[in-house]
Amino acid sequence: MNSNANTAGERTSFLPSADAMARRRRRRYLADGAARWMVRAGGGGVVVALALIFVYLFSEVFPLLKGASVDTQASYVAEGSRSAEPAYLALERYGEIGMRYSRDGELVYFHLGDGEVIRRVDLAVPEGIEVTSVGNGEPRARLVTFGLSDGTAIIVRHGFELQFPEAGVRRVVPAPEFPVGADPVLVDDNGAALDTIAVQHSRDDIGVAARTADGRMMFVRFRVSTGSLTGEREVRRQAYELPDAPEPVTHLQLSANLWNLIGADTDGHLVYWDIAKPGQAVVRDRRRVADGDESITALQYLNGTFSIVAGTSTGQLSQWFLVRDETEDAGDNIFFLARARDFEQHPGAITDIQAEYARKGFVVVDDSGHLGVHYGTSARTLLLKKVSDRPLVHVGVSPVNNRIIFEDDAGQLTELDLWNEHPEASLKALWGKVWYEGRSDPEYVWQASSGSDSFEPKYSMVPLTVGTLKAAFFAMLFAMPLAIAGAVYTAYFMSPKLRGMVKPTIEVMEALPTVILGFLAGLWLAPFLENHIPVVFTVLVGLPLAFLLFAWAWAQLPRSVRNRIPGGWEAVILMPIICLLVWGLVELSPIIEIWFFDGSMRQWFTDMGITYDQRNALVVGIAMGFAVIPTIFSIAEDAVFTVPKHLTQGSLALGATPWQTVTRVILLTASPGIFSAVMIGFGRAVGETMIVLMATGNSPVVNFNIFEGMRTLSANIAVELPETAVNSTHFRILFMAGLVLFAMTFIVNTIAEIVRQRLRARYSNL
Template structure:
């Protein structure tokens, strides 16, 4: 019986005592299922990474996409000019809520009407103090001041302001329109001689300039300038205007339009023969012609001009349809001169109307043929061109929030459009080329996205951020790459196993140190230390490699019996005294070197020879970020060198090559794909680093590679400005554009590095 059972058991068992065939088959099926599951999990993980990267790109691109969109006007509504009575419009105005429109007629009547149904809410007549003096001139100040002036045949003028009282009866918004007289109810005397004012300009002061200035050209072609100030009694009461008028002399050229800047110091006159005249009117009693310029060669007259927001530059429209921007810049004698800034896409007919944006450098132009164009000054961009009328457009208005555009035609129709005029200040040229900004002498790369001034011109060039990103990464890699790769080669190939077990984990543990700590130490301790010991720092950077070489030469001169007492692979421990001695020598000699060669102050010496030195600079960032990048490069490169097959190194040594020859001609070639990957991953880490560059650079968006100046990187800029910007604004979207550029840059660099790594791997895989 036992013999039969044994035979049966032996028949079920596998050969040589292995488990039965059914068990083996079951195990094979289980392994195959596990392998298949793991394979699909890995594939799914890889696919999820690709999908995640794709979604990141899609999200960033969706936030940037509105930048590329042009402007548009929709939903046209048409009105008969309210309160016209046969009079033409001088200008149109819109309030921010889009409920009420205002029309200033050339007969002195100001009409307010409801945009929803065209019904007139109120009509106010503006006239002189008494008598029947007719209206002879009209002008508006900068749009955001909402200031206007009527000039009369008796030499007087009235300054008015369209205003809207906001109330909420029954929790419903109600606007009550009206005219304010900021300088009293009495008309001011512009020309004491009582001559008719044929051309006029007005401007309210800003930025410390008080009151207002009214400039006018009389019927006998004399220029008069009046400065108006208000005064109020100590106990309150009515506002009383105090006017001082000056006769600036006869004009040699017929003037078509006058403009006064908001600093109340500059007067720009446009002549009928195509010239711009610049007068200094501060003080008005010493008004003098400073400069004049011709807008274009040939017989081109100036048909319309308008200040842009801030009144630092203005737009000139010509009889040939040309549109150009002009400004005032200082010359070598510190005198303001007229300067042509840029041209825009022109019209095919003479310009008849120009209106500026209330808060930006955008503006609209129109011509005799009824063609409307929208432009933006900083970006030199024309975002819209549309034929909207069959006759000349004589007046236009843009709402303060840029969501409505109103125009009036020569045929006596008022049209209102819904306006989309977002992000016109961005273009390829504004982002990546030099731009001439208002107040600047030459075109520059500038990043200055915000300011406390309402008239500020945003400057959003990506070049300073790109240069800053590359600058920080470059100096960090220059510091980290030689140290990390040399340390990896020595640790993996020359160092003893016991010492390697202590050194490698210690260096890799550095990677766990938060970068905010490194940035904190770099900004508060390292930067002042480097500034106070600049010679010592450079002596260490140069002295340590020289000290190692001298120590190696000295080691070779020692008796062989003495060298053999040091265990193989522990030679690096002998360099610890060398490092300490070199540091002591550098610290001791630093003051003497500074005294002998740099006059006792190396930083001042840099300044004297024209080199800017900032305390938080690229040198500090290179050292601090280098310590953050070293563990990444070291760990990957050390693994690549350590995993070089032993038969390659042993074969090289057996053929008579030295250990150093084996490293340079065998090990490095075989490990080159891994070393290259380590460098590129470290570069990617340096490009994307935020906290160190944020805390240790001064965050200055400069465009240079000076190691003693700071920088601003894309990542640090996003971290600083994104929490403070308005969602959906141009500034908000340009920060997402910077993130998209950074994403694409790292993606392209990593893709190229992977291609190079694969080719290196294929080339040296047969060793």
């Protein structure tokens, strides 16, 4: 007995002692606590990372929302002018020299900051002749013309030169030019005074338009050529008399191509002359700008001379440009004036408008001492500020848009530092329809760059957002039925051995680089579908019919034959049938086109008004669908496979068929997981880059035509971000595209999680 007791005692000694059990519990509690805090830290880290991504993107986008601002730098009395009345102000790009024209025919170069005169240029106004009008070209041309009382004009360009007297030292030196000679040139053969005048430079020609004191309209072209041997300059003159305006004209502006002349008359109308053929010039249109006692007090072309801004005596500002007349009896190249947009009203009468050198913006001053900074495309009034207690008469803006100078009626010049980096962007310009120059109606357009200096950037986000949703929609339309149906069949009907081969194979598809799919889609699939368009429709109809026919034929076979195929392997028999059917439909495609579509289904689409692009949403849907299918399939298959067996077995035991069990038990129970799979797949489709980059044609169009391409947010970022200037408006708008993409996926994922939780709560009691 004692030996047995000792033996039992020795055996019980192998059990952990109470102290050891306590130590194990403490270690387990510590491990559980550490794991709990690690999970919390990981989740919190994800939230912090997402917040930081949002903050960074928003920090890059925020400057787009800011308006303009100015700071006063210097103020001094204009010197060196025999006349207190200025005619034109200008600045050079380096911020060292200002140019001031006066109405008595003098050009003064002066230092910015103190107004010290550098050089005076007295124009060759003949004795006894007076200056009767002053006109200017677009700022880039730097041309000013003085109309004289004897029907002649003096044209001057306020040029400058750069000198480098020593290493690292730059000096800006005045260099005025007289492109047609320093002496006055003849405008009116009759010698009448030029009451209103305009000048513009076009390649080798300089155009001058004027209204004479006796009411005639004149247009003169001066062609300047230099002899290759003698080096002498020759000026050839061509003069034309234009049709008179119904009312006297007070302002004139010429387009840069010398095809269009726009004037403002005393009755508050804009008048448009078509002078593309000066000998056959006609007044094409006349539109009212001012009403009642209101009059047009300033008129100025914007950069590129496609659109013009008119200011009135009540402070109204409106932008106008020429729009093609599309009526049947209008003929070709017939244009009319269209009022594109209005800007915030100034408190006083507009006295001067100065256009920016390289953008569609302009600066305005009025007789109440207010300065306004406006932008055409975005219809923004970026700044409207009272900067003087006296009426302002003229304003100039730097070619690099960082400085403004204005003069009041007492000859006081004031310099302002200007911050106006991103006037092109506004909520309306980014998300609304915008009426762009040269187009007949407001549109959604993305066109960020061009080879023209006068290009108007078009930054509508709508085509990119619609393109992103369009690509994701067609990809999900292709991927969802295949992935979900395949997941249900694989998890519930397929044999375990076959499932063990199929599921890993499909999941391996997810590792296939999307650039390979994009390459195949762009170089093989797109041309194949273009040459076999009927296959798209015949396969959609033929495959389901073939499945039904095969199922009916299979059911007619003797049971002994059907039993030779193990349960869950029936899908293998369908593979050769699918391959043969698709091959047969491809071979029939040319015959179908000949029978039903006169040999070309693509041409038939064109005749029906349906555009067909080789790289289109259909190609993207198929290619991106293959990229999304593994994601949806894997998650949905796991959700279906993990449905508790007692639910399916109970359903079958109560007499339900396998199909009834799938539709009424399995799908409901697995619906949270299936929904998550779909949303994750959608997020993958929204963010896909390489496939849409290579297979869409990257056309930023706004439609859901399956046979046309698109441009997505992600592809646009990939294409344009490497080539845009850092911190430019284009650069920041691309970051806004990234922010929109981030917000879209965040919202979709949030909604998906909310719906998934509700589905789980609803069906958790099954």
